[in-house]
């Protein structure tokens with residue numbers, strides 16, 4: 354078998370799908386994208402396609418190594434996302450050729466179902482209680498929200514108190530009947546992370562995500578030393594080589610690589626195994642579409658330390674498109690009471706994409722961009 358064609362489709366809300374065709378008619382799908390840089394990733398996929406087209410898609414490990422190492426420069430969000438989408442499609446093809454779900458090809462399941470969580474609250478956490486109540490009614494009991502709005506490098510008590518008050522309100526309303534992670538989204542400086550985790554400790558959030566930016570990862574052990582709240586990070590780390598130094602330094606309790614940013618299934622299976630060796634939980638980041646989510650779940654099903662799966666149904670970013678829009682076999686991603694996902698039964702990634710809709714929506718795709726935030730003094734604020 355040979356790869357004959359790779360096509361990318363940018364679609365609402367802010368995703369990109371990759372179709373990989375072969376000379377034997379087997380088609381694989383992937384989801385390469387950096388949110389807000391879809392066209393840049395598209396160009397990277399196009400360059401890598403020059404290498405992949407004509408190759409045997411069964412040689413996933415060799416193709417991965419050649420893509421990663423073959424161009425001399427390596428790593429980073431754009432390039433690793435392009436590799437990720439190609440890698441997902443290669444695994445989809447392999448599963449279809451061998452008529453087996455990807456998790457079977459990876460050694461079979463360690464669990465019967467996988468816990469997922471959903472977002473509440475939006476860019477600036479608001480209407481949290483009402484949204485949690487609404488999602489509870491649909492069976493979810495685990496949530497994530499942004500932990501704060503813009504936060505100055507040395508924030509005021511007012512800013513800190515506003516962040517803490519929202520969390521206090523959640524525990525007041527729900528007690529321990531629900532769990533929630535707080536995503537600091539890289540908005541918080543190292544000095545303020547120390548202040549916030551101290552103030553939030555009594556409310557026991559399930560985890561604090563990106564308490565500081567990935568480029569400040571050396572603070573994770575220091576933050577972890579002052580709090581019992583598990584520290585989570587990983588969506589802005591793009592290979593096992595980046596996770597290596599974070600795991601060695603310690604302090605992190607949950608790694609959150611993104612299956613569409615960190616080199617795909619081939620790389621994230623390795624990251625999960627590395628984390629397990631350090632007794633660190635694996636909770637893939639996934640604010641994206643159905644193919645990315647499926648890739649995450651296949652790795653979750655074979656990773657003993659997989660703990661929580663992010664999924665974007667109802668997330669505040671999904672304007673103009675929802676996860677199940679592009680999926681024909683919607684039951685494959687049905688989440689049961691408690692937000693549990695079940696093992697795919699179909700071959701490959703197990704997603705039967707609605708290609709007609711993808712093509713139709715790609716014709717009107719808008720270029721999504723995250724907002725550029727600024728502090729009251731006009732300086733750029735982390736979004």
Ligand SMILES: O=C(O)[C@H](O)[C@@H](O)[C@@H](O)[C@H](O)CO
Pocket residue numbers: 388389536538588638639640663723
């Ligand atoms: O945890 C999450 O889902 C992420 O922080 C998410 O909010 C961002 O990755 C966003 O997709 C960037 O455009």
Ligand SMILES: [Mg+2]
Pocket residue numbers: 536538562563588
């Ligand atoms: Mg996050």
